[in-house]
Amino acid sequence: MSTPRLAACLVALCACAAGAAEIPLAERRSSYELLKPETKAMQDEDTSNPGMLSVLEGQALWAAKAGAANVACADCHGDATVSMKGVAARHPAFDATRREPVNLEGRISICRSERQEAPALAFESRELLALSAYVARQSRGLPIESKDERLKPFIEKGRALFLERQGQLNLACAQCHEDNWGKSLAGIPMPQAHPTGYPLYRLEWQALGSLQRRLRNCMIGMRAEPYAYGASEYVALETYLVWRARGMPMESPAVRP
Amino acid sequence: MTRALINVPAKAKRGQIIAIKTLISHTMETGFRYTTTGERKPRNIIHTFVATYNGEEIFRAEFYPAMSANPFLTFHTVATESGTIAFHWTGDNGFSATEQAKITVE
Numbered sequence: 001m002s003t004p005r006l007a008a009c010l011v012a013l014c015a016c017a018a019g020a021a022e023i024p025l026a027e028r029r030s031s032y033e034l035l036k037p038e039t040k041a042m043q044d045e046d047t048s049n050p051g052m053l054s055v056l057e058g059q060a061l062w063a064a065k066a067g068a069a070n071v072a073c074a075d076c077h078g079d080a081t082v083s084m085k086g087v088a089a090r091h092p093a094f095d096a097t098r099r100e101p102v103n104l105e106g107r108i109s110i111c112r113s114e115r116q117e118a119p120a121l122a123f124e125s126r127e128l129l130a131l132s133a134y135v136a137r138q139s140r141g142l143p144i145e146s147k148d149e150r151l152k153p154f155i156e157k158g159r160a161l162f163l164e165r166q167g168q169l170n171l172a173c174a175q176c177h178e179d180n181w182g183k184s185l186a187g188i189p190m191p192q193a194h195p196t197g198y199p200l201y202r203l204e205w206q207a208l209g210s211l212q213r214r215l216r217n218c219m220i221g222m223r224a225e226p227y228a229y230g231a232s233e234y235v236a237l238e239t240y241l242v243w244r245a246r247g248m249p250m251e252s253p254a255v256r257p
Numbered sequence: 258m259t260r261a262l263i264n265v266p267a268k269a270k271r272g273q274i275i276a277i278k279t280l281i282s283h284t285m286e287t288g289f290r291y292t293t294t295g296e297r298k299p300r301n302i303i304h305t306f307v308a309t310y311n312g313e314e315i316f317r318a319e320f321y322p323a324m325s326a327n328p329f330l331t332f333h334t335v336a337t338e339s340g341t342i343a344f345h346w347t348g349d350n351g352f353s354a355t356e357q358a359k360i361t362v363e
Contacts, residue, residue, distance in 0.1 A: 042329075045264070045278075047262045047263065047264035047278055047280065048262075048264070048280060048329060048331075050280060050327045050329070052262055053260045053261075053262065053280065053281075053327060056260045056262075057260060057282075203325075206285075206325055206326035206327070207326065
């Protein structure tokens with residue numbers, strides 16, 4: 001076999017090996033399906049879903065004027081139930097001026113500093129989570145979208161991080177969430193890691209948290225050093241995970257153990 | 258600001274047993290935790306919950322530091338007459354919240 005042909009064969013083999021690890025589209029499951037019936041019931045009903053308390057708070061913040069510009073989100077965007085429909089389902093989205101993807105929390109922060117001219121909200125602060133929960137709630141039931149071609153390099157970067165072994169335990173995200181999903185880890189079934197319900201209410205946290213908080217949790221579990229909130233690595237991972245979950249329906253705000 | 262979610266059926270038949278669900282936002286700080294600088298975080302919990310049906314007490318609960326944040330309560334009562342079911346939570350640091358729901362009994 002000539003060298004170029006051998007190289008072509010090797011490339012084809014490698015491509016197959018990389019593709020094989022990924023969960024086939026039809027076999028993807030939301031971690032909702034692994035929940036106990038009581039936790040499912042908690043998520044399903046708006047009056048028992050504790051994430052809805054943050055949605056209510058976000059609704060009030062949406063209408064509240066803030067910053068030097070003294071404008072509310074509602075002054076530009078109007079009724080969120082109309083204008084924000086499907087917005088969370090297509091984030092992280094590519095930001096043309098920054099030339100990188102921006103997640104929902106990032107988008108809200110940009111709007112806040114540039115349009116409202118208000119002081120930035122801290123990552124994982126009650127207000128930022130409430131606003132993102134309110135916006136994400138408007139996408140419930142809609143399919144997750146990741147179609148923008150400009151996201152490609154960031155999806156690849158996120159995929160590389162997902163497959164990379166890290167931390168003292170020398171684990172990669174994919175080892176749990178692709179090779180061993182459904183098996184038990186410390187008594188809890190391991191999910192496939194599809195970010196369908198963020199920001200979500202985690203019973204362990206007794207609070208609402210973002211996808212980055214969840215990623216941070218996993219990294220600490222692997223004895224790896226977590227990135228700082230807002231780091232480009234996190235956004236790349238989010239971009240990859242959202243692409244990986246494309247087409248799955250949004251559940252925000254979800255409830256998880 | 259305190260936010261609460263209440264689930265009371267809007268309509269019920271006389272004598273029917275109805276389920277009532279309440280959820281309120283509260284951190285429920287136990288008083289057993291410390292800050293990173295070693296100071297004890299003072300206890301801050303809801304300690305009493307009372308539900309009244311047209312002014313008459315139908316349910317009461319006492320909460321302790323082991324209760325989760327954002328406590329969720331569900332209980333049952335018999336739909337006797339149309340009127341208002343009111344809920345009142347009281348807690349540390351003068352915490353007080355009231356919500357009410359209307360019910361029509363046929």
